[in-house]
Amino acid sequence: MTTQDEWEELRLVAVDAMRHAYAPYSHYPVGAAGRVDDGRVVSGCNVENAAYGVALCAECGMVSELHRSGGGRLTHVVCVDRDGTVIMPCGRCRQLLFESGGPDLELMTGSGVKRMDEVLPDAFGPDNLA
DSSP, rough: OOOHHHHHHHHHHHHHHHHHHHTTTTTTOOOOEETTTTEEEEEEOBBOOGGGGOOOOOOHHHHHHHHHOOOEEEEEEEETTTOOBBOOOOOOHHHHOOOHHHHHHEEEEEEEEEEHHHSSTTTOGGGGGG
């Protein structure tokens, strides 16, 4: 079980990532951090684009870092806003997190820790493609 101190350490990594966000249009920087099943910590920040639909969420950057640094499965994730407050990933990113961590991935939310199968019930995943 992950302790409150471990969650706080992960949140602080997300805060650091958020400080590198490129958010000139929304002025809403976001950071994400995740623990990998081998103990690594990966992070990402949002990167906006003048063509709004091609902006990258912080979770996208984090998952890219996951694969760039050796792959594996995410086990714990937290996302924060400009104030360092824990926020809920958008629907697209919930799907991305499910794909990268599965139903057991634990997500810190504003209402406490939830498993991905609670955050995204009846998720569509790789098993649906077989």
